[in-house]
Amino acid sequence: MTPAPEHLVIAPILIPFFAGALMLLYGDDRQRKARLILSFGSAIALLLVALGLLGRASQSPAAEGGAMGFYLLGDWASPFGIVLVLDRLSAMMLLLLAVLALPALTYSLAGWQRQGTHFHALFQFLLMGLNGAFLTGDLFNLFVFFEVLLAASYGLLLHGSGAFRVGAGLHYIAVNLTASLMFLIGVSLIYGVTGTLNMAHLAGLIPTLSEADRPLLHAGAAILALAFLVKAGMWPLSFWLPTAYSAGAPPVAAIFAVMTKVGVYAVLRLSMLMFGPGAGPSLGVGAEVLIAGGMLTMLFGLLGVLGTQALGRMAGHLVLVSSGTVLAVIGFTLAGGGNAMLAGGLYYLVASTLASSALFLLIEPLSREDGDIAAMLALTADAYGIADPLEDEDAATGLAIPGSLATLAVGFGGCLLVLAGMPPLAGFVGKLAILSGLLSGGGLSVPQDWAWTFLALLLLSGLATLIGLVRVGVQVFWTSDLAAQKIWALEVGPPAALLLLAAAMTVRSEDVLGYMDATSRALHSPPVYTTGVSLAPRVTDGAEATE
């Protein structure tokens, strides 16, 4: 028998899976409480598990794979079966997701959860798909988890219904179905060339490929990357994103803020494994595309921020700016940008995800016309024939926050500071780390001009964010009389918690950056990952030895 802690690695997949499946049994509207308990129980358990896994992953010295977690599903030996891999990067993403899930769920209590029966179940399946995608070490398994999270996200995007959502959902689903087909072509092409689906095994095989096979592998990787880049919203694959994100219900949009990051994660993981150091002749393939695409995404995003009026679309473009920045950083890293830059990029990724998630949660209280969520809900309940307006009354009970305007303004200001990268909050630290990494790390395989362009774009995108958000802030807080409206603690608490986390990241930025630096160094030495996976011990090996 293996001791229980070994099995903790698969817990982030199993917990939401069982919670979601159990919730389907409580489909009745009267059993709302049971669903709530399951939902929050699962989210809290996920947070604890993610903390535990992070603690375990960060124990290992960065240069050694010793404490990386491996989990052989079905106890099949490593290159043949599916393996789950826990390293610093995946532990970080798990924690980020768990941290975002709890506030989004809390926010949904203020009313959104009532708009459809299966909100909580879909939410759990989305968490399962995301966790699985972060953990898996197998290409086809990655596809399956992508489909799980996409199927759940289709349902969640439509949550609340209405013509606008259904229209945006239609486009979103069409784009993502096509991207999934690309994913399949890429995976099967890679399998056809190398004969393996295991990421670690694949990374080991790449330097030994024959010259005739190499272009095919690169084509396969490019098609695969297309699927990830659609998720990450790289220009010109990103036109669906602002509409879809602004159409989603606020708690859904808040958790969607991490959905672009799953694309970024997959690009980072696979490009560092396949084309990172030790890839032989394939070193740095795709770096130029990532840099150019990332910078164009930033440009598109910042023009979008300046050009939009609605806060929802603006937040969507801010998500684009953030993922474009990280994509460009990954490109520079592939081109030999060095540790420090990637560490800064990861720090920025976490900080900007927290802030954009908080911004999505703030949009609704800010743009509410009649000032009362109960009124709005009664209206929609009428329109869709949900016949319990009386029970909904207790929805909007709870604490009404005094000085609503000031509270919202402080929250909005916090988002602005992080997203624009102004001191003293976390966005500034992230951008500073990226810039200092960029300036100090020589030896880029791309022209130095690219680095200067990126620097200019990074500063410009901060400026554009500042202008765009300040303009909205002036409209909302100074030129309209919002003072009369009420907001509820359930609506302000979650974004406040997210912003406090971003602030905590700033205060402890040395520790966080240290962790990111170790993550980045581990990513720069793929052999750690590869040998770790191929040597992952089977449970039965020990048993056979003792027989």
Added chain:
Amino acid sequence: MEIVLSAAIGVLAASGAWLLMRPRSFQVIVGLCLLSYAVNLFIFAMGRLTVGAPAIMPKRGFVNPDAYADPIPQALVLTAIVISFATTALFLVVMIAARGFTGSDHVDGQERAP
């Protein structure tokens, strides 16, 4: 055999991609179906084409792998078929909902002004 299969994949993918760009939602979903057929055949072809070779090997003793078809692409195709079937069904539901909301089968919900 190779040329027939690759031509079939090519024709399916090309017509699927063309239909995908069309403005009617029915054309889009048929295009997605054709594309997924093309992709499924492509995955299958990635296991190399063999005639009359079983995919499952006997349990004991030495087997010559050349006499058997690669079972992994077949398993992958099975998974891909199931998943694309389910997501297509879901897409169909959303399309019908969109048709109900907008009264138009245009993918944008309204006809483009001439």
